[in-house]
Amino acid sequence: MASVRRDRSERLWLRYLILGSWAIVCLAPMLWFLTIGFRPRTEIIVPHPIYWPSWSLDAWRLLVSDWPIASYLRNSVVAVAGSVVIDLVLAIPAAYALSRYEFRGREDIGFYILSTRMMAPAIVAVPIFFLFKNIGLLDTVWALMLVYAAINLSLVTWIIRSYMLDIPKELEDAARTDGAGDLTILREIIIPACLPGIITAAVIAAIFAINEFLFTLLIASTSKAYTMSVALANFTGGSDGIIYNAIALVSFLAFVPILIVVILIQKHLSRGLTMGAVKG
């Protein structure tokens, strides 16, 4: 008995060791990055790494005094959140139709939606620039919101559709004989049942959107519409050279909103990522 118990506790100890090590491997770069953000510039470009740097708020002061970092962050959050809302509003009904109704060309439409993601973004960059120029939305968050939504719409539709396919048809039949119409079924039965999938799709879309660079650079030309991802690029050129500590700090700030979102919905997300993959 005693040896069995010791075995088990040793195994538990080993498990924590492995998981702990893995956590450190995953988290270390981020922590290292954060420390870079709080070092003086002189301590960053040195031949040997400094493990115990002297702390400095140089980068922070630079950001606050010279750059409207708060408005970048706000632009990012507004454009990304708005685009996710647009995606969900459009994708949920589309996914429902693609997963449930029989109509001619259903598979083709499904594939067409997905195929919009297969194109290299650079191909449409110039037309999109002129499109927004003509409708007077250049250099606004609204344009970014629309572009992000367009980029991710196909992916969001496809993910949600795969979840809806897994919902038993019986549930809808039951709701129909209970007296529910299509919209009620969608709102009261389908959406709650595939909520993990919707959340997963929303988080993936948000991550893609917050990291989007090419179209943001094209559309945003002043701080009116700059987002975190484009703002980062501003620290790499100019007469000051590459400002690594500011880059590190801004990267970290860009990463925080996504981290918060993921932590908040962790339960749904892990369920969502596995549930869609394995049937049953």
Next chain:
Amino acid sequence: MASIQLNNIVKRFGSFVGVENMSLDIADEEFLVLLGPSGCGKTTTMRMIAGLEHPTGGQIVIGGEVVNEIDARDRDVAMVFQGYALYPNMSIYDNIRFPLRMRKVPADQHDRLIRRAAEMVELGAFLDRKPGALSGGQRQRAALARAVVREPQVFLMDEPLSNLDAKLRASMRVQIKHMQRQLKVTTVYVTHDQIEAMTLADRIVIMNRGIIQQVGTPDEIYSDPANTFVAGFIGSPPMNLLAGEARDGIFRSEGIEVPCPRTVTGSVTLGIRPEDCTVGGGHLQGMVYGVEPTGDITYLTVQTGKRAVEIKAARDFRAPIDTPISIGFDLSRLYFFSENGERIRRPA
């Protein structure tokens, strides 16, 4: 409450015929069971009554009204599904409440109706649970409560007990029958389980390949089968069907010789139920193939030629295998079927 008429209903899925030219009158307050092997069109028939499938041809009448063009949600029909189909995100209370909300039943009546329905299926203590936290039997009872709560004109039940274990199935069966008698609602029940059909039904409809084989009370179906399909489908073990030749009032087949009506001639099939055979008697000569005591009865399998004949023998009957045995038939309970499988009835 309502009667249901099906007039020449046809349902095709592409070139596949689901239901072929089906006509059926279901009386008000009747408990009708659709029985048949899987793929026989019984569930399709039920789904057409519910409005979940659209018939390719024919007419469906519920309570005197043609409902072909009426959507499922506007038919006053409640359905219980094989997989329960409880809404997973709602509590049992909200599941039972859903049809009341959808049918715009005044909100101040909801609570009373829900509790009454839940009491009827003995689920009162589980109302605030989610379906995931209930056992299979409790889920099925919740599904029943959801169906009865709004007192529909018609109940439709699609193999509601097939996901439950045998013991639970038996007790649920009684519960369903009791509830139907209490509520007096016309009920159509689909199953492939003949015990369920025999015990529940006022009338049974036996279907095969989309075609009605026979409609009748359980007694009629059992003791007066219309053809070999019905004879071979009902009964456990089912009726023995033995092909042979009849001439001059005698039916002969390998190892079998029995008197038959003089009107029966040519290639025919003899049907005899296992309980109408007795050990000893000399109508059939064969070898003992197997003896299976079950306690209250012993199943005896006799081989004659290449055929096996099932016999229900006395509980204490025992015999070594491969010994010769003689079997007698109750001559008043012989059935004869023509080559196409139809029953040859004695001229009245």
